[in-house]
Amino acid sequence: MKVNEVLKLKATDLNHNGYGVARHNNLVVFVPYLLKNEEANVKIISVKKNYSFGVIDKITKPSKDRVEPVCKHYYECGGCSLLHLNYEAQxxxxxxxxxxxxxxxxxxxxxxxxxxxxxQYHYRNKVQMFYSQDKQIYSGFYQEQTHDVFKLEECYLQTKTASKISVTLDKILNKYQVPIYNEKTKAGLLRAILIRNNQKGEYVVVLISKEDKIGNLDRIVKELVKEHPEIIQVHLNVNSKSTNVILGSKTKELYFKKKFIEEIFDLKFELNYNSFxxxxxxxxxxxxxxxxxxxxxxxxxxxxxxxxxxxxxxxxxxxxxxxxxxxxxxxxxxxxxxxxxxxxxxxxxxxxxxxxxxxxxxxxxxxxxxxxxxxxxxxxxxxxxxxxxxxxxxxxxxxxxxxxxxxxxxxxxxxxxxxxxxxxxxxxxxxxxxxxxxxxxxxxx
The missing domain is CATH 3.40.50.150 (Vaccinia Virus protein VP39)
Structure with a gap:
């Protein structure tokens, strides 16, 4: 078995990562997005002593459980791993x-x-997205196994309102040309956004920045909450470290309308933006x-x-x-x-x-x-x-x-x-x- 070799393989199982598990000459081949009992032409991309990795070149016999992913970002995003498998089979x-x-x-x-x-969809009550900048400022998720941010146009895990809030904020940030943090050069300010909601449809928004001084911040917050009255709190979290940890230790309140309360059965729980x-x-x-x-x-x-x-x-x-x-x-x-x-x-x-x-x-x-x-x-x-x-x-x-x-x-x-x-x-x-x-x-x- 060699790198770039194309083999005809059949997956006999899925592993815990959702990869198809096939075998060739007693060597295990892991193939992302290949489902159990599917047959495909697979291009080998990595060969180790006891296993190898391949990518699908062409599926020759699809599984009855295969479905078309509803999300256009599925194959570039690391957020989901089983959208190509129907829910019962998941x-x-x-x-x-x-x-x-x-x-x-x-x-x-x-x-x-x-x-x-x-x-199956839109179930997450908390989401974290990252900022990047091309010609325009945009928010999104990391591409799978990278820190490259792609522009998010839709997400089937977070609520539809959370997606709308992020789109609105992107427009406002572009209007005021807020400097976006560059992970490689360490220049810029704004790094990420955290959005969480309760079952009443109330939202808390946290902007995560390298420093606590962002120009036009009052105007940005005012325009955001005017467009989205469901937002009850806005915070600025400062993370000045070069780290994979998203939140820093310092937070400043920018807007407060009411406490963030979630109900479970007959009890009420007050939460912070970062509460588990x-x-x-x-x-x-x-x-x-x-x-x-x-x-x-x-x-x-x-x-x-x-x-x-x-x-x-x-x-x-x-x-x-x-x-x-x-x-x-x-x-x-x-x-x-x-x-x-x-x-x-x-x-x-x-x-x-x-x-x-x-x-x-x-x-x-x-x-x-x-x-x-x-x-x-x-x-x-x-x-x-x-x-x-x-x-x-x-x-x-x-x-x-x-x-x-x-x-x-x-x-x-x-x-x-x-x-x-x-x-x-x-x-x-x-x-x-x-x-x-x-x-x-x-x-x-």
């Missing part, structure tokens, strides 16, 4: 992939019986309903909500538990959680700032531990503490089935994995949210 692929990962990395044989999903919050509201409700329904039947007195964020799960569970303690390492999130506790007049919840693996050591008589960690999963020290504490029930919310599988494998000697459910929090991408319920094994006498 769900099956994600479920099969998660099942294989659980078996391979955690030796977990339990079947994931259900996958919950809702709207599930980006798919409808599927989030499905996930939280499953957690609440499970806890209702467990007769829990004391629960710990690790990685509690702004307190969503803690406060939702407080109605059914004598005492709930949320632990979070981010100071602003703890402030939000305490505030949300007051907003909802909840007395039996408290929030602690710190690392879960450290704070959990001093808390006794825990009946339930809820964990919703970042993609890297649980720290080894936290898993050791969980085993030591002999907590009876664990609810594990995961956005990465690989680290979920690893952690369940590390806990399986002490815990039975009773149930795993999947939630399509991120349609058209390879990401999947999973919910696992674990129960401590009885002591052997």
């Amino acid at each position: 769900l099956k692929h994600k479920l099969d992939s998660a099942q294989r990962t659980l078996k391979k990395l955690g030796n977990i044989d339990l079947e994931i019986k259900d996958i919950y999903g809702k709207d 919050f599930q980006i798919n509201y409808d599927v989030m409700l499905m996930l939280y309903k499953e957690i609440v329904d499970k806890v209702k039947n467990l007769k829990i007195k004391k629960a710990i909500d690790a990685y509690c964020g702004v307190g969503t799960i803690s406060l939702l569970l407080s109605k059914y538990i004598s005492e709930v303690i949320g632990i979070e390492v981010v100071f602003e999130a703890i402030k939000n959680a305490d505030n949300n506790k007051k907003i909802n007049n909840i007395k039996n919840a408290k929030f602690i700032l710190g690392k879960t693996e450290e704070k959990l050591l001093s808390i006794n008589n825990i009946d339930l531990l809820v964990v919703d960690p970042p993609r890297k999963g649980l720290e080894d020290s936290l898993i050791d503490t969980i085993k030591q504490k002999e907590i009876k029930h664990i609810i594990y919310v995961s956005c990465n089935e690989a680290t979920l599988a690893r952690d369940l494998g590390l806990l399986k000697d002490e815990y039975n994995v009773k149930e795993i459910k999947a939630f399509d929090m991120f349609p058209n991408t390879n990401s999947l949210e999973c919910l696992a319920y674990l129960e401590r094994k009885p002591k052997v006498k």
Whole structure:
């Protein structure tokens, strides 16, 4: 096999990235956008010791599950990876992939019986776009595996209103010729924009700049909110560092109409522009309903909500538990959680700032531990503490089935994995949210 060689290949599977998996002379070939059971002429672009990569030259036998992507930017944008696969097949692929990962990395044989999903398009309540400049200033996303920004004309993940806001702002920025930041030369000011919305259709806009002094900023904001009265806050975030991290540590309020509130069931949550919050509201409700329904039947007195964020799960569970303690390492999130506790007049919840693996050591008589960690999963020290504490029930919310599988494998000697459910929090991408319920094994006498 050589680079630039064209081979006739058939994909026998999709991997976790959504790439078609084919074989030639016992060497695996990964082919983006090639679906399971499809046949194609594939041009080899990279050859490694144990695998190679190819690109589709021509599909000779398309899959019945192949669809025409609705988005014109699909093949240049890194935001979606499965728009060429019909939605039912997307769900099956994600479920099969998660099942294989659980078996391979955690030796977990339990079947994931259900996958919950809702709207395939326009589900994101938060989006970040980047600025670039050719003859005109424009906003968009990075082209796949680059930092080159393409001009965004449509997006099927973010809301239609978010797209309209970005288009309006592009026009205003061009009017006032705002200097756009150049990642290579480090010249210019404006780097990116963050837009988030709640279910009431209210929007918060954050401009991200290298410096806090942008000419005509008052006029820019005034014209933007006049055109879009649904905007309730505008902020300027300053990030002067040469980094891939989008947000800086300093933020200035430019416009404030009202607080940004999101409702979950009968509770209200005040959020900052950068608060962690599930980006798919409808599927989030499905996930939280499953957690609440499970806890209702467990007769829990004391629960710990690790990685509690702004307190969503803690406060939702407080109605059914004598005492709930949320632990979070981010100071602003703890402030939000305490505030949300007051907003909802909840007395039996408290929030602690710190690392879960450290704070959990001093808390006794825990009946339930809820964990919703970042993609890297649980720290080894936290898993050791969980085993030591002999907590009876664990609810594990995961956005990465690989680290979920690893952690369940590390806990399986002490815990039975009773149930795993999947939630399509991120349609058209390879990401999947999973919910696992674990129960401590009885002591052997």
